[in-house]
Amino acid sequence: MNLKKTRNQKRKALLALSLMLAMVLSLAACGASGGSTVSVSGESVTVDDLALRPDGEAGKLYENAGLKLLVPLEYDEMLQTEVPEESSDGMLFRVSEKASIEAAKAQGMETEGAGWLFSIGKIDEAAMRDLMLNTDLSGTEIFAKDAYGDYYVYYHPTDVRFVRESNEAMAEDQELWTELNGWAWKKVRESFLAENPQLMPHPVGSTVLDLYLARLAYTPGARYTLSTTEYGPVELNTEEFDAAEFVDRLRTGARYEMTDGEAPDGEYVVLSFPEDGLRFDFFRMEGKENIIREVHEDIGYEALYQATFEDADTKASEVLQEWYYAAVGAAPDGTAANLGGGGSSGLMGGWQVTDSPRMTEEAAAAFEKALEGLVGVSYEPLACLATQPVSGTNYAIFCRAQVVYPNAEPYYALVYVYENLQGDAELLNVVSLRPDGEVDENARAAGQQLGGWAAAEEQDAGLAAFQKASESLLGVNYTPVYVLGRQLVSGTNYCVLCRAEAVAPEAEATYTLATVYEDLSGNAKITGFRDLDIGLPIAADEAGDADSAE
Numbered sequence: 128m129n130l131k132k133t134r135n136q137k138r139k140a141l142l143a144l145s146l147m148l149a150m151v152l153s154l155a156a157c158g159a160s161g162g163s164t165v166s167v168s169g170e171s172v173t174v175d176d177l178a179l180r181p182d183g184e185a186g187k188l189y190e191n192a193g194l195k196l197l198v199p200l201e202y203d204e205m206l207q208t209e210v211p212e213e214s215s216d217g218m219l220f221r222v223s224e225k226a227s228i229e230a231a232k233a234q235g236m237e238t239e240g241a242g243w244l245f246s247i248g249k250i251d252e253a254a255m256r257d258l259m260l261n262t263d264l265s266g267t268e269i270f271a272k273d274a275y276g277d278y279y280v281y282y283h284p285t286d287v288r289f290v291r292e293s294n295e296a297m298a299e300d301q302e303l304w305t306e307l308n309g310w311a312w313k314k315v316r317e318s319f320l321a322e323n324p325q326l327m328p329h330p331v332g333s334t335v336l337d338l339y340l341a342r343l344a345y346t347p348g349a350r351y352t353l354s355t356t357e358y359g360p361v362e363l364n365t366e367e368f369d370a371a372e373f374v375d376r377l378r379t380g381a382r383y384e385m386t387d388g389e390a391p392d393g394e395y396v397v398l399s400f401p402e403d404g405l406r407f408d409f410f411r412m413e414g415k416e417n418i419i420r421e422v423h424e425d426i427g428y429e430a431l432y433q434a435t436f437e438d439a440d441t442k443a444s445e446v447l448q449e450w451y452y453a454a455v456g457a458a459p460d461g462t463a464a465n466l467g468g469g470g471s472s473g474l475m476g477g478w479q480v481t482d483s484p485r486m487t488e489e490a491a492a493a494f495e496k497a498l499e500g501l502v503g504v505s506y507e508p509l510a511c512l513a514t515q516p517v518s519g520t521n522y523a524i525f526c527r528a529q530v531v532y533p534n535a536e537p538y539y540a541l542v543y544v545y546e547n548l549q550g551d552a553e554l555l556n557v558v559s560l561r562p563d564g565e566v567d568e569n570a571r572a573a574g575q576q577l578g579g580w581a582a583a584e585e586q587d588a589g590l591a592a593f594q595k596a597s598e599s600l601l602g603v604n605y606t607p608v609y610v611l612g613r614q615l616v617s618g619t620n621y622c623v624l625c626r627a628e629a630v631a632p633e634a635e636a637t638y639t640l641a642t643v644y645e646d647l648s649g650n651a652k653i654t655g656f657r658d659l660d661i662g663l664p665i666a667a668d669e670a671g672d673a674d675s676a677e
Contacts, residue, residue, distance in 0.1 A: 180321075188322075191219045195322040196247065196315075198222070202307060206244070217254070221246040224307060226300065227290040234292060241290045244311040246282040247319060254278075255331075259341035264333035270316045272329035279326060281316055334383045335421055336407055336432060339400060344374045352401060353451045356394045361455050373450035380437030383419070385430060391415040396447035409444040416442035452603060452629045478523070478661055480636040484510035484608050484626055490522050490544075496552035497544040504530050506542055506557075510608050512626075512638055513661045519547035521555070523661045525609065525624065528559075537582050538562070539611050541661065562612025564622040564640035564657060580622070583610040589621035589643070596643050596651040604628050611640070618646040624659070 173179075176188045178197060186197040191210045196219075198208055207228060209221040227242025250258065255269065255278045271279035289304045291297040320326055331337065342349050347366055354360035363370075391410045399406035404425035410418045417434040434443045481487075486494075490511040498506060506526040515521035522544045529537045543555040558566060562580035583589055589610030597605050606626040614620040621643045628636040638659040645651040 184318075189220060192249075194219055194319075196220045196222075197318050197322050199310065202310065205303075205307070207242075214248075217249040219247050219249060222311070223288075224304070227288060230290045230292045230296070234290075236290070240284070240288060243284055243288045244307060245315060247315075248280045248282065249277050250280060252276050252278075256341075256345045259331070259338065260345060261338075264338065267333060268316075269329065269331035271320060271323075271326040273326050278329065278331075279319075283312065330382065331378075332381070332383050334385070334432065335405075335430075336383050336419065337378070339398075339405070339407070340374055340378050343370060344378065350400075350402060352397075352399045353447070353454050354397045354399070355448075355451060360397070360399065361451070363454055368454050370450060370454070373446055373453070376441065376446050377443060381441075381443075382435045383432045384435070386418075386433040388431065390420045390429070390431060391418055395420075396444055396451055398447060409447040411444045411448070416444045419443060455629065478513045478515045478521075480513050480626070480638065480661075481511055484512055484525070484606070486511050486524070489520075490514075490524060493520070493522055493544050493546040493552045494524055494542070496546070496550075497554045498542075501554070502531070504528055506540070508542070512541070512608075517545075519545060521545050528557075537584060539582065539609070560611055560624075562622060563614070564611055564624075564642070566659070579616070580612045580614045580620075583613045583621070586610050588619075589613060589623060592619070592621055592643050592645040592651040593623045593625075593641065593653075595645075595649075596653045597641075605639075605641070608638075616644075618644060620644050620654075 173188065176190075177185070177200070178188050179185050180197075184197070185200045187200060187203045189196045189198065189208050189210055191212075196208070198206060205225060207223045207225050209223075211218050211221070222244045224242035224244060228238050231238045231241035258264065258267065258269070258280075266283055266285045268281040268283070269278050270281050273279070289297070289301075291300060320328060343351065343365055349365045350362070351364070352360040352362050390408070391412050393410060393412040393415070395408040395410045397406050397408055404423060406422050406424065408420040408422065410416065410420070417436075419432040419434060421430040421432065423429070436443075486508050491508060494508050506528050508524050508526050510525040511522060512525055513523040515523075524542045524544060526540050526542050527537055528540045529535055539560045541558045541560065543557070544552055545555050546552040560566060562582045586609070590607050593605075593607050593610075604627070608624045608626060611622045611624055613622070623641045623643060625639050625641050626636055627639045638661060640657045640659055641653055642655040642657075643651055644654050
């Protein structure tokens with residue numbers, strides 16, 4: 128067979144086939160088949176294993192396990208198309224250039240792999256997981272899925288398989304080799320899906336980010352951290368925290384492609400794999416939410432991705448932000464301090480944050496009875512922060528306090544009150560909150576100035592600064608309760624007690640102390656959070672040994 132047909136000869140052959148198929152289409156419409164097996168579907172015509180499609184493409188059909196591969200007629204006789212039967216590795220089709228195979232054979236070279244253009248194979252779910260957990264997916268593209276949960280893989284060479292017996296022959300056929308590779312890479316997968324409508328497009332990326340997301344999806348106990356530019360890292364693993372919802376949203380219908388340019392300058396959420404010295408920064412700025420930076424910290428290498436989602440509304444950094452707050456809310460005790468509220472409850476021993484910090488009638492009545500007759504310090508109840516059900520109820524009540532002597536400075540305190548089932552109440556403990564937000568369990572008169580901090584009696588300025596500063600915070604709802612103190616600098620620092628609740632299912636509320644800086648131009652930002660552990664100051668014997676209290 129002459130493989131060196133001129134372009135005109137190939138075009139004539141293609142035209143002849145097209146005319147023949149057109150005649151068959153006409154005959155089929157009249158009920159005559161001429162002895163051949165004819166299949167007509169719309170404008171598509173198949174005669175035996177030759178096909179003409181509505182777009183005018185004429186080709187030869189190869190079939191394996193009920194799946195079809197259409198090879199353009201002008202290329203078919205140049206190619207060796209293998210159709211393995213019951214392949215142990217799920218291979219369905221393997222296509223190579225004949226001339227390269229023959230040239231390798233003529234030179235005594237190994238012919239395996241010579242002229243190879245591509246293969247198509249089928250793998251099951253387990254094999255797909257193993258494939259995605261491989262650290263090198265070069266030459267492998269998952270591109271389709273069927274109703275039975277099997278995946279279809281496009282395999283291609285990552286090196287040159289073009290072989291000729293001489294440099295002159297190489298130069299002469301270089302254009303043809305380039306054309307064959309262009310068809311193999313750009314057209315085959317699309318054509319394969321068109322010929323097999325029972326398959327669904329299901330592209331799975333093979334970038335480093337894709338592989339590490341697959342690790343989180345398929346590896347039990349895989350360790351990673353999440354953090355933001357505001358808060359420190361939360362250490363997690365895939366057994367302690369189920370991140371499937373967020374990983375699926377980042378993988379399904381998503382494509383990550385390398386992009387040029389510089390990384391945006393601004394805030395981001397970090398997905399990190401410390402054991403590998405690798406992190407991914409998901410940028411949060413408007414218009415940049417789908418830019419991701421890959422950073423290999425050990426070798427100083429960086430790369431940028433542009434994420435594209437079939438759902439045009441999805442933004443990668445917003446998914447990471449939700450993942451972060453949900454993870455903090457579900458993390459073990461202690462990790463909530465990284466967030467400064469909205470994470471784990473920060474309470475111990477069964478304490479429960481109240482639905483609202485307002486003083487209830489029950490809390491006010493217990494407070495009044497417990498402090499009746501107390502002298503030396505006056506306490507004004509401002510908010511009931513938490514309760515603890517015991518044999519009766521413990522209350523944690525935020526108060527404005529002032530020692531009863533002339534010119535004494537006011538301060539703020541948590542007052543712990545116990546009320547038994549009979550309605551009797553007693554004072555359990557008083558814990559002072561300094562103006563800078565530090566807890567001082569022993570100071571009963573904490574109105575002194577510390578590092579320029581002073582108790583804030585006027586509330587409006589500090590609350591307004593907090594509202595401005597918290598507008599850009601995502602994932603946690605903050606409700607300011609009271610401004611504890613202020614510090615005059617080049618501008619003003621405020622310490623604000625807040626109720627915080629993560630925007631996540633079944634998230635528990637907690638209390639946090641936010642430090643807010645307002646500059647001389649009125650611009651405000653939050654510079655830190657510190658969780659307030661309401662339950663810690665109450666020891667079991669102080670709490671009325673409450674189960675036995677009468």
